[in-house]
Structures are given as C-alpha cells and as structure tokens.
Amino acid sequence: MTRQVGGRGVRRRPTERSGRPIIEPHVIIDAALDILSTKGLKALTMAETARYLGVSSRAIYHHFPSREALLESTARHAQSKLPMPENTGDWRADLRRYRDDTFAWLDAYPSVLDIGLLEGVYVVSERMLQAQEIGLSIMGSIGYSPERAYLVYSEYVKWIAGTHMYLLRTPTGGDTQDLFDRVVVESHSAVSSSSNNYPLTAAAGTLSTNDAVEAGFDWLLDSLEHAAAARAHNAPPIIS
Template identity: 30%
Template sequence: MSMPDDAPDTTRRPLTRDSILSAALELVDTEGLDALTMRALGARLGVEAMSIYHHLPSKQAVIDGIVDLVWAEVTLTGETRDWRKAVRRTARSAFTTLLRHPWANRIRATSGGPARMAYIDASLGHLRRAGFTPEQAFHAHHVLEAYIQGYVIQALDFAPTDATAEREQRDAAIAYLEQVGHTHLIEHVSLHAADQGSGFDFGLMLLLDGLDGRLERPESQ
C-alpha cells in the first residue's frame, strides 16, 4: 500500500558526526547552551543518547564541534596587499558571526578545531605580510580578538528585547537628564538607538590606525 503524497517523512536520516553537530548547533542557537544534553540531543535526532557516543565521545566533544562550526561561518579574506582591508573584513565577519551565535562568544573550546585554527592563521598571516614582526602580530591578533569579543558582549547587552519598552525607558532617561542638565549624556543616550554596528567599525578603524603607526617606526620607539 503506497503512502499518500502529503504523508510526513518518517525515514530516519543516517546518524553521522556532521548530522549530530548540525542538530546540536540548532538546539543551542534556539534554546541556549544550558539546554544541550546528550538526552535532549538524542531526542532531537530521534535516537537514544547512547547512539551519539559512537560518533562523539562526550558532551565536550559536541561543544568543541559546534564551536568550530560557528568559526567556519567566518569569511576569511585571501592574501592581499591591503592588509587593513583584509583584517577589517575578517574582523567584521567574526563580529557578525558571533552575534548570530552569542553563546559561542562566552566559551572556549578545549582544543582549536580546523576552522578556528584557519581563522587564527589567516589573521596572523595578514599581519605578518603587512610587515609586523612575529611578536607584534602576536599582540595585535590578541588585541583584535579582545575587541571583537568585547564588542559582541556590549552589542548584545544593548540589543533591545522590547522596542516599545526600550523607547519608553530611553525617553524617561532623557527627560531626567534634561532636568539635571547632563547635556552630553543626553546626546550619548540618543545615539544608542541609531547605532547599528557603526560603533564597531569606528573602533576597529582606530585600532587599525594604531597598528598602522607601529609599521612606520621601530619597535623600540
């Protein structure tokens, strides 16, 4: 007896490392990292939790795997003479990627996966080809990493969860600031609503300007 065309497809897809990690990433993106358990992941895949261990030995291995999936989404710029443009594009891609997966910004994998290592190597490569010494590239990379990850935290903290409530709170804050005469802070609060990532680009430009200056004079100065 044939099944009707609109019948749900109950055929279970083969369980593989990739299918497990894809389901785990979807689970964590929608429900948060705390929701990731082997039992919950098994239920999402339609298998017993023990089946997962044939492909990934532990929950930490799953976390390491999905962290690397996140870093695989970062667009890596190829070799170019314009190191500033290359670093800027890679940094902005990392920033927007971590905004899509904010949980990944707050954890560290126990070991660097292939995508994470490729990202770091590309970042260091842009700096070394620009003329930075290995030590300068080491520090510059970590400064850029700290800036990207720190700005992700700030952007998420300021992201409105309720646009109406956010506007009402801002209007109330501005009204109070007008009473006490903090004119500069009024300007600052007003601009928060208009900042859609331009602050990240501005800060990144300042960092690149500073790094560029290090190429123009000896390290000892």
C-alpha cells in the same frame, strides 16, 4: 549511501538497528547547533539532543561519550566554516572585510564561542590556524614583528568577539533590544531634564549601535597604525 560488497552487487547502509533509527554523527552535530542557536549553551545536553532528534540518549552516547565530546565536535564543525582573511596589501580594508565576515560567521553560529568561554572546551582547528597565519601577515604589513603581530592580532580578534557578543548578538531566548542600547537611552533620558549638571553627556546625545561599532573599529585601526609607527621611530606608542 552505497558500497560494493564482495563484487556481487550493492549493499545499502542500514538506517535502523533492532527497529531503532541509526543517527549519524553529523546529524547529531546539526541538532546541537540548532539547540545552541535557539536555546543557548545551557540547554545543549545529551538528553536534550536526544529529545530533539527523537532518539534515546544511548544513540547520542554511541558517537559522543560525553557532553564535552559533543561540545568539542560541535565547535570544531563551526570552525570548519570560519571565514578566511585576505592580505591584498590594503590592510585597513582587509581587516574591515574580515571583521564583517567574522560577524556574519558569529551570526550563523550563535553561542558557539560560549563553548570555550563558559565551558572551557577549546578547539584549535587547522582552519583557525590558517586564518591566523594570514592575519599575522596582515599585521606584519603594518610594520609589526611576528611576535608583536601575534599580540595585536589577538587583541583584534578579541575586539571582534567582544563587540559581537556585547553589542550585536541578540541574546538567545531574551529581549531583542540590546542591553547597552537601553543603558545609553536611559542615561540620556535621565540627564535631559538636568542638562546643566551633565552638559557633556547631554551634548553627546545617543549613539546608534552601528555608529558605536564603526567608531570603535576606526579607533582600533588608528591605534594599530600609530603604535607600529611609534615603535619604528622609537616614539612613545599609544599601545605597546
């Protein structure tokens, strides 16, 4: 990067100070994201980030006065890449597309939600608010008032985050086979030899993760539609 100095030529930004490399904040954040992806949240410390970059911890503290500040900046950067929903008038397709885009974002930034869930470091960025505003407009097109739209949109987002975390995310540094898949397989295996005692479980068989995700999402969309219609006609809703 270059800049004019006193109108007499160009000065380059130094890459070293006192023989030590100068690390830019965005390089530190990229390193933090890599550590999150490969080692998980607990491994993301100031010392580990410094080791990753081959610098002293002082170089990290120069830009981020605490681990909390580093976590906040890391989460904010990840949020800058949040997908944006679209309100095309086909709310089912819009919510499904946004679900898939958000799954892809969570795949690209594994463990970033843990910053808020486990560390209590929450970031509300402008991009997140913009996405929420469009999401609320989609809920409004189903028939919800702004207040009710906010509640149901929040539940929709929680479903996406929870489903990804517990069904789709590969644990960092852990077994690639999902825990819940193993439970389903083991439970089906356990009842197969005594199907007379558990006829419904035996008849249900196993369900793939993708099938479970799609079935759960269809159930969520049907519930949103039914609840909106029920409120419009003063009928008892499935969800309020």
